[in-house]
Amino acid sequence: MKKIHILTALFIFLLTDANAAMDHSGHGGGGGSDVTCIHPRLDKIQPAHLATVAPGSEFSFVVFNIDNPKVVSVMVKKQPVDIETEFKDPFYVVKGKIPDSLRNTAARIDVKIDAKYNPCKAAQGWLVKISEN
Numbered sequence: 164m165k166k167i168h169i170l171t172a173l174f175i176f177l178l179t180d181a182n183a184a185m186d187h188s189g190h191g192g193g194g195g196s197d198v199t200c201i202h203p204r205l206d207k208i209q210p211a212h213l214a215t216v217a218p219g220s221e222f223s224f225v226v227f228n229i230d231n232p233k234v235v236s237v238m239v240k241k242q243p244v245d246i247e248t249e250f251k252d253p254f255y256v257v258k259g260k261i262p263d264s265l266r267n268t269a270a271r272i273d274v275k276i277d278a279k280y281n282p283c284k285a286a287q288g289w290l291v292k293i294s295e296n
Contacts, residue, residue: 200283201228203276212289217296219263222272225254234277240270267295
């Protein structure tokens, strides 16, 4: 009977030690939360940073490390833009269009990924020059 108590105590100690290590590793989320995430990453942005584009031009990029494309939002010069997403394992391809109303100006394409948990959120963007026509 004493062996069972010792094994139970050892098991509880090991479990507590593993949880403490996870909270201090930067991946446990701290504060008692069991949140683990890999930060979302954007890649293959088109058009390239500082490229000159026509009004209404298409832009695209890929997003890695997200489970749901609904967490992705895009604004161009602080105007919300409709986007289309397509899953291409292991990433999502995201496409949208520069608003036709933007002409002869520079604009930032702002991408936000609003994950449920703060450590998993991301924001990134790039600038384009929009021509007159």
